[in-house]
Amino acid sequence: MPASSPPETTVPRHTALVRVTHWLTLVSFLALLFTGGEIVVSHPRFYWGETGNVHTRPLFTIPIPASRDTVPTGYGYVMPDQNGWSRYLHFQTAWALVLTGLVYAVAGLWTGHILKNLVPEPGSRNWRAYAQRIAQYIRRAPPALSEARTYNVLQRTAYLFVILVLFPLVIWTGLALSPSFDSAFPAAVDLLGGRQSARTLHFFVSAALLLFLLVHVAMIAVSGF
Amino acid sequence: MTPISRRKLVTTGLAATAGIAGLAAADRLARRYGLIPPDSGGAYGPGETLTYAAQRLLTRHSLAREFPRSLISASPFANETEPPSDEFKRLQAGGFAGWRLTVDGLVAHPLSLSLSDLHSLPIRSQITEVACEEGWSYIAEWIGTPLAEILRLAQPLAQVRYIVYFSIQSGWWDSLDMADALHPQTYLTLGMNDGDLPVSFGGPLRMRVPRQLGYKNIKYLVRLTATDSLKRFGKGLGSASPEAGYAWYAGI
Numbered sequence: 001m002p003a004s005s006p007p008e009t010t011v012p013r014h015t016a017l018v019r020v021t022h023w024l025t026l027v028s029f030l031a032l033l034f035t036g037g038e039i040v041v042s043h044p045r046f047y048w049g050e051t052g053n054v055h056t057r058p059l060f061t062i063p064i065p066a067s068r069d070t071v072p073t074g075y076g077y078v079m080p081d082q083n084g085w086s087r088y089l090h091f092q093t094a095w096a097l098v099l100t101g102l103v104y105a106v107a108g109l110w111t112g113h114i115l116k117n118l119v120p121e122p123g124s125r126n127w128r129a130y131a132q133r134i135a136q137y138i139r140r141a142p143p144a145l146s147e148a149r150t151y152n153v154l155q156r157t158a159y160l161f162v163i164l165v166l167f168p169l170v171i172w173t174g175l176a177l178s179p180s181f182d183s184a185f186p187a188a189v190d191l192l193g194g195r196q197s198a199r200t201l202h203f204f205v206s207a208a209l210l211l212f213l214l215v216h217v218a219m220i221a222v223s224g225f
Numbered sequence: 226m227t228p229i230s231r232r233k234l235v236t237t238g239l240a241a242t243a244g245i246a247g248l249a250a251a252d253r254l255a256r257r258y259g260l261i262p263p264d265s266g267g268a269y270g271p272g273e274t275l276t277y278a279a280q281r282l283l284t285r286h287s288l289a290r291e292f293p294r295s296l297i298s299a300s301p302f303a304n305e306t307e308p309p310s311d312e313f314k315r316l317q318a319g320g321f322a323g324w325r326l327t328v329d330g331l332v333a334h335p336l337s338l339s340l341s342d343l344h345s346l347p348i349r350s351q352i353t354e355v356a357c358e359e360g361w362s363y364i365a366e367w368i369g370t371p372l373a374e375i376l377r378l379a380q381p382l383a384q385v386r387y388i389v390y391f392s393i394q395s396g397w398w399d400s401l402d403m404a405d406a407l408h409p410q411t412y413l414t415l416g417m418n419d420g421d422l423p424v425s426f427g428g429p430l431r432m433r434v435p436r437q438l439g440y441k442n443i444k445y446l447v448r449l450t451a452t453d454s455l456k457r458f459g460k461g462l463g464s465a466s467p468e469a470g471y472a473w474y475a476g477i
Contacts, residue, residue, distance in 0.1 A: 084470025092272020180476030
């Protein structure tokens with residue numbers, strides 16, 4: 001008599017919509033990061049306030065050679081200038097990111113995905129829940145079976161922060177760099193403290209998103225893809 | 226394979242048809258209202274078209290921010306340009322008395338204006354920011370005559386869609402759609418801050434377009450041409466910028 005086959009376990013997956021928008025967002029973000037970094041190379045100096053140029057004191061500089069010889073980097077050479085296609089691709093990809101994000105946001109709210117999977121569950125919306133989960137990570141205690149089918153409070157908070165804070169901020173600060181957009185919505189740049197503040201913030205928010213990406217991938221690698 | 230229900234097939238088919246029809250209609254409207262930029266071919270065309278169309282729709286009449294005098298930059302940066310040609314040096318030696326701005330193309334009254342002719346037109350000033358695509362910026366006061374004043378004299382014909390403008394430096398030219406050409410902040414600039422426009426900043430005559438990035442603000446203007454089609458100029462992409470890999474529309 002053959003042994004009975006082990007009971008089948010079905011693992012819930014995100015909907016196709018969540019999965020497709022997730023990967024589209026990743027590809028868009030990587031293109032934006034790469035082209036954005038390339039654009040920084042043409043002027044690796046950051047300022048604060050409304051204006052800033054090589055004649056004014058920067059907030060900080062990135063110690064790399066620039067792709068324009070008008071920037072005093074201290075290096076004796078100039079990087080190849082790739083701003084043309086980088087800017088074209090940066091802005092085209094920005095559209096892809098925003099349109100994907102809109103589809104995700106609308107569908108996510110409509111289907112209840114955001115409420116069910118990303119908003120911290122009732123009962124975990126307090127400091128104790130966070131402290132407990134952090135302690136569990138520090139102890140490297142394996143997750144309970146009930147935790148395997150859902151995001152824990154730290155994951156939910158992190159994802160919500162990326163979706164509701166970091167991405168909107170990077171888009172806002174980016175749009176604030178458009179002279180045309182500023183003419184229609186001057187508050188967009190004035191609220192950030194001026195054009196150069198918007199540029200510096202855009203850089204730091206992008207860096208925060210990159211940091212999230214690295215930690216996100218590392219954690220998935222550790223727990224198994 | 227799970228069978229697709231008839232309902233799903235019909236609904237998807239209707240959605241796809243509606244989508245395609247919608248895109249076709251959007252394309253017709255975009256062409257009719259001049260929302261397609263001249264560099265819309267190529268791999269970056271869709272993004273460029275979306276950006277230009279969206280910004281054109283949002284910013285037809287909006288004004289670039291103007292700042293108080295106290296924010297005029299103490300140290301503006303004059304970006305590098307090619308060394309001046311012999312022709313420029315000759316004109317400079319004569320105090321630019323021989324400088325002429327030719328206005329031609331599809332206009333009822335072609336013009337050839339000296340700097341003193343330009344000074345006799347209504348002169349305005351704006352304290353606006355120059356933002357370079359590299360990321361740096363400065364604020365200055367720009368004194369000049371609105372391009373709209375020149376066009377009022379030259380009388381572009383009804384079919385004109387763009388004003389093309391040329392520097393004395395060969396190969397350096399650009400163009401504006403009529404929304405920007407007629408915009409009250411688009412100037413032919415003669416003065417900067419406390420005096421005449423310095424040569425390093427584009428003197429004696431520079432285009433000022435504060436709602437677009439610095440590279441549209443071409444220095445050492447000698448000619449304006451009104452046209453109904455940008456295909457007649459250079460490679461037909463709207464300006465020297467796409468020919469160098471940069472977008473024609475620099476509002477972003």
